[in-house]
Amino acid sequence: MRHERLRSAAVLAAFVGIAYAAAALGTIATIQNVDGWYAEAAKVPWTPPNAVFGPVWTVLYALMAVAAWFVWRERDARPVPVRRALTAYVIQLALNAIWTPVFFGLYPTLGPAALWLAVVIIVLLDAAVIATVVLAARVRPLPAWLLAPYLAWCLFATTLCIGTAVLNS
Numbered sequence: 001m002r003h004e005r006l007r008s009a010a011v012l013a014a015f016v017g018i019a020y021a022a023a024a025l026g027t028i029a030t031i032q033n034v035d036g037w038y039a040e041a042a043k044v045p046w047t048p049p050n051a052v053f054g055p056v057w058t059v060l061y062a063l064m065a066v067a068a069w070f071v072w073r074e075r076d077a078r079p080v081p082v083r084r085a086l087t088a089y090v091i092q093l094a095l096n097a098i099w100t101p102v103f104f105g106l107y108p109t110l111g112p113a114a115l116w117l118a119v120v121i122i123v124l125l126d127a128a129v130i131a132t133v134v135l136a137a138r139v140r141p142l143p144a145w146l147l148a149p150y151l152a153w154c155l156f157a158t159t160l161c162i163g164t165a166v167l168n169s
Contacts (some may be wrong), residue, residue: 011072012066012069012139013089014066015065015069015072017091019062019068019093020065022061022093026057026100028097029104030104032104033104033105033107037107038107042167043160043167044159044160044163046159046160051115055087056153060153064150066143067089067136067143068086068112068143070143071086071089071136071139072147074139082139084135084138085132085139085143088132088133088135088136089136091128091131095124095128098121099118102118102121103115106118112165112169115165116165117169118161119165122158123158125157126154129147129154130151132147133148
């Protein structure tokens with residue numbers, strides 16, 4: 001029993017570490033450009049202040065990690081649904097990790113084409129997050145509820161991304 005609790009805690013720590021590693025990748029691209037081209041870019045009126053993004057994403061990455069951990073904990077009872085849900089989770093996390101470097105990092109090189117590529121990526125991210133929520137709900141409802149704020153924020157971010165692409169093309 002103690003071994004299983006230690007293993008479970010280690011897996012939770014791994015999920016948290018992986019989620020925040022994805023966040024760190026995005027932070028590197030953002031820090032270099034948020035005060036550069038992005039500060040001068042045209043934005044939609046509902047764009048929040050830059051100070052909002054860090055705290056929101058910090059909470060969302062934690063919720064994502066805990067949701068994945070709750071799914072993982074059901075691996076023995078429901079191996080196929082767990083495998084599907086965690087596969088969707090990894091796909092959405094990968095899309096999440098590449099969106100920020102594309103949006104912020106490639107704009108200085110590619111211009112508006114980078115913004116439109118970011119739109120494609122974020123729409124794929126939305127689909128992957130929806131799939132993750134649906135598949136997680138099939139394993140256990142709690143992880144799906146933990147992912148709901150993330151889905152809402154991704155959909156909101158999609159409007160910001162599309163707006164920025166339209167206004168700066």
